[in-house]
Amino acid sequence: MSEKEKKQRKTVIGRFKSIRTAMLFSFTLIILVALSIFLIIALTYTENTVMDNAVSNTSKIIGQVNYDIDSYIDYMENISSVVVNNEDVQTVLFEDEASGVKRVAAEERVISQFRTIIDSRDDIYNIAAVRNMDHYVVNDGYTSLNSHVDIASQDWYQKAMESDTGISLSPSHVQNAITSSYKWVITLSRVITNQTTNVREGLFFIDLNYSAISNLCNNNKIGNKGYLYILDENGNLIYHPQQQLIYGGLKTERVDEVLECKNDHFIVSDDNDSKLYTISTSEKTGWTVVGVAYNSELLKNNKQTQLLYVLVALVLLAAVVILSSIISKGITKPVEDLRDSMEKVEQGEFDKASVAITTNNEIGSLSKSFNLMTDRIQNLMEQNVYEQEQKRKSEMKALQSQINPHFLYNTLDSIIWMAEGKKNEEVVLMTSSLARLLRQSISNEDELVPIRQEIDYVKSYLTIQKMRYKDKLEFQIEVDPEVEWNPIVKLVLQPIVENAIYHGLKYKETKGMLTINVTKDTQKIYIRIHDDGVGMNQDTLDHIFDHHKVNYKSNGVGIYNVQQRLQLHYGEEYGISYESRELEGTTATIIIPLNKGGDGDENE
Amino acid sequence: MKTNKRLILVALILICLGIGSYAIYKNAELDEQKSYQVILIPKIVDESNDFWTSLIEGAKMAAEENNLQLQVTAPDSEDAYEQQNELIQWAIDQKPDALIVAPTSYTQNSDMLQKVKDNNIKLVYVDSQTDRKIEDAAVATDNIETGTQLGDYAKELIESTPIEEPSIGIVGHVKGASTAIDRETGVRSGLGAYAENIEEVVFCDSAFGKAYDLTVDLIRKHPHMNVIVGLNEYSAVGAARAIKDLGLKNKVTVVGFDSSLEEIQLMEEGVFKGIVIQKSFNMGYLGVEQTAKLLNGEQVDEFLNSGSKLITMNNIYTEENQKLLFPFVGEQQ
Numbered sequence: 001m002s003e004k005e006k007k008q009r010k011t012v013i014g015r016f017k018s019i020r021t022a023m024l025f026s027f028t029l030i031i032l033v034a035l036s037i038f039l040i041i042a043l044t045y046t047e048n049t050v051m052d053n054a055v056s057n058t059s060k061i062i063g064q065v066n067y068d069i070d071s072y073i074d075y076m077e078n079i080s081s082v083v084v085n086n087e088d089v090q091t092v093l094f095e096d097e098a099s100g101v102k103r104v105a106a107e108e109r110v111i112s113q114f115r116t117i118i119d120s121r122d123d124i125y126n127i128a129a130v131r132n133m134d135h136y137v138v139n140d141g142y143t144s145l146n147s148h149v150d151i152a153s154q155d156w157y158q159k160a161m162e163s164d165t166g167i168s169l170s171p172s173h174v175q176n177a178i179t180s181s182y183k184w185v186i187t188l189s190r191v192i193t194n195q196t197t198n199v200r201e202g203l204f205f206i207d208l209n210y211s212a213i214s215n216l217c218n219n220n221k222i223g224n225k226g227y228l229y230i231l232d233e234n235g236n237l238i239y240h241p242q243q244q245l246i247y248g249g250l251k252t253e254r255v256d257e258v259l260e261c262k263n264d265h266f267i268v269s270d271d272n273d274s275k276l277y278t279i280s281t282s283e284k285t286g287w288t289v290v291g292v293a294y295n296s297e298l299l300k301n302n303k304q305t306q307l308l309y310v311l312v313a314l315v316l317l318a319a320v321v322i323l324s325s326i327i328s329k330g331i332t333k334p335v336e337d338l339r340d341s342m343e344k345v346e347q348g349e350f351d352k353a354s355v356a357i358t359t360n361n362e363i364g365s366l367s368k369s370f371n372l373m374t375d376r377i378q379n380l381m382e383q384n385v386y387e388q389e390q391k392r393k394s395e396m397k398a399l400q401s402q403i404n405p406h407f408l409y410n411t412l413d414s415i416i417w418m419a420e421g422k423k424n425e426e427v428v429l430m431t432s433s434l435a436r437l438l439r440q441s442i443s444n445e446d447e448l449v450p451i452r453q454e455i456d457y458v459k460s461y462l463t464i465q466k467m468r469y470k471d472k473l474e475f476q477i478e479v480d481p482e483v484e485w486n487p488i489v490k491l492v493l494q495p496i497v498e499n500a501i502y503h504g505l506k507y508k509e510t511k512g513m514l515t516i517n518v519t520k521d522t523q524k525i526y527i528r529i530h531d532d533g534v535g536m537n538q539d540t541l542d543h544i545f546d547h548h549k550v551n552y553k554s555n556g557v558g559i560y561n562v563q564q565r566l567q568l569h570y571g572e573e574y575g576i577s578y579e580s581r582e583l584e585g586t587t588a589t590i591i592i593p594l595n596k597g598g599d600g601d602e603n604e
Numbered sequence: 605m606k607t608n609k610r611l612i613l614v615a616l617i618l619i620c621l622g623i624g625s626y627a628i629y630k631n632a633e634l635d636e637q638k639s640y641q642v643i644l645i646p647k648i649v650d651e652s653n654d655f656w657t658s659l660i661e662g663a664k665m666a667a668e669e670n671n672l673q674l675q676v677t678a679p680d681s682e683d684a685y686e687q688q689n690e691l692i693q694w695a696i697d698q699k700p701d702a703l704i705v706a707p708t709s710y711t712q713n714s715d716m717l718q719k720v721k722d723n724n725i726k727l728v729y730v731d732s733q734t735d736r737k738i739e740d741a742a743v744a745t746d747n748i749e750t751g752t753q754l755g756d757y758a759k760e761l762i763e764s765t766p767i768e769e770p771s772i773g774i775v776g777h778v779k780g781a782s783t784a785i786d787r788e789t790g791v792r793s794g795l796g797a798y799a800e801n802i803e804e805v806v807f808c809d810s811a812f813g814k815a816y817d818l819t820v821d822l823i824r825k826h827p828h829m830n831v832i833v834g835l836n837e838y839s840a841v842g843a844a845r846a847i848k849d850l851g852l853k854n855k856v857t858v859v860g861f862d863s864s865l866e867e868i869q870l871m872e873e874g875v876f877k878g879i880v881i882q883k884s885f886n887m888g889y890l891g892v893e894q895t896a897k898l899l900n901g902e903q904v905d906e907f908l909n910s911g912s913k914l915i916t917m918n919n920i921y922t923e924e925n926q927k928l929l930f931p932f933v934g935e936q937q
Contacts, residue, residue, distance in 0.1 A: 244661075
């Protein structure tokens, strides 16, 4: 399983053209994945945190508003309790028998109290103590009750009367009890008990306008778009910043959700924005303060944070790409150098192959080993070349020095024989020829000699042989004078001539003729050695270059060695070729390159 | 090769920065929005007239909500179409993005309003319309429907009271105004067979005093007249005042259009037997809202009915009706 994976991963990495790209790509990919995971976690976490903070903050605000409203209503209740327990109010409302003067005086005191309250507060529309249409005090005393309205049938009147505490807080409604004034108010009503009869006979009420409540709500807005609204326990609107629009049916507000909600907040998703509704219900008033916050605003900072995160991530990514590019270059540069060196070694350029060692790591030691290796190979090769050269030279020497001892002996024997026969002239000729032959074979250290010298050598040899075989051998040598100085590998003609004599002419009954002909064309020099001896059969011809042909008895060198030397020196395309017909003769052709222009140098 | 890679890196960084700055720019752009200039020309600006006061109130609220710059200007009286034409000309010179008009006359404002269109200014009608359909949108009470509602109620009253030999007088507001024409048509169709009992139709030019005088004249001319229909706030209130002063509130049944504190009081006193109220606040609000939609390139309905409601003595203080009758002015003193 894991091995399979490894293999697969290998192929993925192996797909890249260079290690560097592979490293760059994998680094970037890994960092990208890591960054993405980090981003996702960070973004979710911040969003959650921001949301939690928002909920707890708005909860605090809403709770505070609720508390403020409770205090506000408390304050109004205190005012009401002051009025309700006022002797003068009792007098005005209930003491029918009281003298006019006393009533008027009491009424004036009540009115002045009312005035003080109204003047000190701008959130009170009406303040009134009412028993019936004949006994009441409203505001400054000049305001009258609306004669068309039955006060006792009003909700806020009945509720207070029925309530245990005698206090009731109405929802928002139009106050039509006051003449010519139809205003939206919240009415705080409190029963007035007739202290003589101890019966609830009258009612005190304060009509509150919305300035105090709206101030409370507006001062505690949540964000720019957020707002607060208040519901009573039945879901009626007490206050809403867009109350008119809601009353006009132009807007709707979530009331049922608020009443049904059991937590202190819920989130509603609209078409384009989601809103956070935070709820706080007062036990005192039964009112519910609802704070509405737009998530887009709550999360605005979050958006910026997210943006920052993303930007930082992008910058980091860019930095990682740059850094990994630099680092991977640092890592792979020696490897690339090594590869380049290896390519040079492949091409045989050993001297340029040495790698500069810049690191101490594995690649450093690899380079070190590589350098050692190439040095060693180079040394070995040089040594090999030198040894080969030496070997060839010694071989050549060995080949050159092999003048057939039988020939020497026979020649010397012939000389003795001629000397005995007093053939002085012939002795001189043969001895001088032999001397020349010997001198030539040992004197020159050079591998190459001019053709002319080689021809001379062969001439000396042939002269000796001709004298030995008397009338059986005749020879003829023709050399193109232009190639006389052309160099040729030393001692190649003589073995062929020797071969021609011993295998061709020797067995011929009549006098044999050996012709040496040196010609040239534009590229090559052709040396033809022709004999009209018995020739060779195909079998002999096929095996003429075989190694074992070395025959010490007749021929110390052998055609094989000549061919080897020629081809070693000039290359495969040069060398000897044979043509032969039985009983007609044999032609050996040596082909060597024509040395143009270089002749002179070789000669000197 | 090397330079190539470096170039790619630089490009990558530039792209990153580009995306970043674009996002910031986009964020900032969201906070700023273009504010359009809109001019509203109602028929009149009159503190004593609840209809127009509350229409303008609604318009202002919608303007604030939709981030529009709203300017309000109006002629001195509801029948001053020439003055309104001058105001429209002035408005054109201000080069606003849109003009909201309550045309005073069905025919006499048309040429001038055509000029508004010619100047590529969006034109929206509220309350009334003209003989030419050149407006981009209109928000109004469906006056025929509302008239029918009132006529129907008058018929019901005639039949349930019952009123023997009904004699009906109509006090209209401005002769030739689209609202007056449509409402009269509606009332006639609502009355059904009793439409024949309409003795006379008079026009008070939207003045309380004239309506009062015309009603007194009507009663004098037709002593048996027992039903009077007022076609707008001025005519209805004028007529009701006259009937109240003549002491005929039990003999003459008065029904009318629109609501005001006085109308409500008169209703509480029993002078009005019924009124149909237009949702003027909604009319103003929706008028501006439609305008905002037009300016933002959204599709809007050609005609939007802002709605109406019949109010009688019995249902005046229901929770629903008091919301319609009395504008909620929370923060005002």
